[in-house]
Amino acid sequence: LRAAALAYGLTELASARDPDLGLRALARAIGVSATALYRHFPDKDALLDALAGAGMAQLGALQARAAAAVGGGRDGFMESGFAYVRFARDNPALFRLTFSRAGRMAPGDDDPAALGQAQRLLYEGVAAMMPGEIAPAKRDVMALHAWSLVHGLAMLILDGRVAWDDAKLRQILALTFDMGD
Amino acid sequence: LRAAALAYGLTELASARDPDLGLRALARAIGVSATALYRHFPDKDALLDALAGAGMAQLGALQARAAAAVGGGRDGFMESGFAYVRFARDNPALFRLTFSRAGRMAPGDDDPAALGQAQRLLYEGVAAMMPGEIAPAKRDVMALHAWSLVHGLAMLILDGRVAWDDAKLRQILALTFDMGD
DNA sequence: TGTACATCAGTGAACGCGCGTTCACTGATGTAC
DNA sequence: TGTACATCAGTGAACGCGCGTTCACTGATGTAC
Numbered sequence: 001l002r003a004a005a006l007a008y009g010l011t012e013l014a015s016a017r018d019p020d021l022g023l024r025a026l027a028r029a030i031g032v033s034a035t036a037l038y039r040h041f042p043d044k045d046a047l048l049d050a051l052a053g054a055g056m057a058q059l060g061a062l063q064a065r066a067a068a069a070v071g072g073g074r075d076g077f078m079e080s081g082f083a084y085v086r087f088a089r090d091n092p093a094l095f096r097l098t099f100s101r102a103g104r105m106a107p108g109d110d111d112p113a114a115l116g117q118a119q120r121l122l123y124e125g126v127a128a129m130m131p132g133e134i135a136p137a138k139r140d141v142m143a144l145h146a147w148s149l150v151h152g153l154a155m156l157i158l159d160g161r162v163a164w165d166d167a168k169l170r171q172i173l174a175l176t177f178d179m180g181d
Numbered sequence: 182l183r184a185a186a187l188a189y190g191l192t193e194l195a196s197a198r199d200p201d202l203g204l205r206a207l208a209r210a211i212g213v214s215a216t217a218l219y220r221h222f223p224d225k226d227a228l229l230d231a232l233a234g235a236g237m238a239q240l241g242a243l244q245a246r247a248a249a250a251v252g253g254g255r256d257g258f259m260e261s262g263f264a265y266v267r268f269a270r271d272n273p274a275l276f277r278l279t280f281s282r283a284g285r286m287a288p289g290d291d292d293p294a295a296l297g298q299a300q301r302l303l304y305e306g307v308a309a310m311m312p313g314e315i316a317p318a319k320r321d322v323m324a325l326h327a328w329s330l331v332h333g334l335a336m337l338i339l340d341g342r343v344a345w346d347d348a349k350l351r352q353i354l355a356l357t358f359d360m361g362d
Numbered sequence: 363t364g365t366a367c368a369t370c371a372g373t374g375a376a377c378g379c380g381c382g383t384t385c386a387c388t389g390a391t392g393t394a395c
Numbered sequence: 396t397g398t399a400c401a402t403c404a405g406t407g408a409a410c411g412c413g414c415g416t417t418c419a420c421t422g423a424t425g426t427a428c
Contacts, residue, residue: 022382023383025381032405033407099337099342144334144337144349150329152328152335153329155280156325175322216374217371
């Protein structure tokens, strides 16, 4: 049941716009009594945390795959950024839930594999972008810069402020991701 | 009462983390029966829309003031970007509400003065940043780039993913806002 | 100046709703001897 | 092989809660004649 609940939750959050997911509603949807869920999660919060963790893991995996598909390096970094925005578009509620939840945990309290992977990808990407010597502080700034860009783009798209346009998005990303030239 | 409701709503949303604001709760807080609000707003949605509009107006005004304070131009653009992030930090729930609501309206259905001002500032900023001839398409890309950056930074800070650090934030912004060099 | 009437802001009771959670329970599955 | 017992996943009824909204109402303020 735990697996079924998470699976349904993830698909529901992929299509939904609003990340408000009710415990009762979820139970109803998978054809089980609401109380049954309490066998597998201490409370609603824990359920949502699990979903958020799964979302983060999905996002990380997607980014890694996108980067690998073009052979890594600077192109891979750019592709991983693009994948980030695509993930948000394809999983609006899950994307929101993932970030609103994960931030509420104490640092390190997160699913370590998932957050670790996202962070690592970010830094590796920055390194690939600037292959020379980079001061750690500078690397940090560039990583946050890239992260903010894709995150903001994703949010603006989810909020209906920016229309999806493949070519235009790539141009916007290029401004940051080709910066090392 | 309309003014009181909006005023209280704004201060509440400035301190709150969560933009879920109840009509009954708001009425209770300003010492009035819940039904009294229906004299001034057709329903809860209208109330929230009004608050979102006010938030957008505040944000626009703040950005304009920040830009003017350093004499406009490229510095002014950078300052307006910084003000954007500061506004989000200082009004977490209002910032969220403003963007989640405003996007749901049909384009142009928004408070025209507010959205117009934000948009205009954006384009003027890009123009100031690149004083030469810019193709409209390129200007568009640069404007969205800048917007996404500050928006993403704001969201990551609100979600507790990025710590507030004045100097660091300025460095991150500079990567984009000094790009025309 | 006084009277009749309309307008309007606000009230309190009541509606139905979905929610998260607790409770005592049932029935199936496994395990010890 | 059979019996006794513990474990465990699931059930349905019930709790209290806050919500948005409707309703018939009250009392004050303004306006017409």
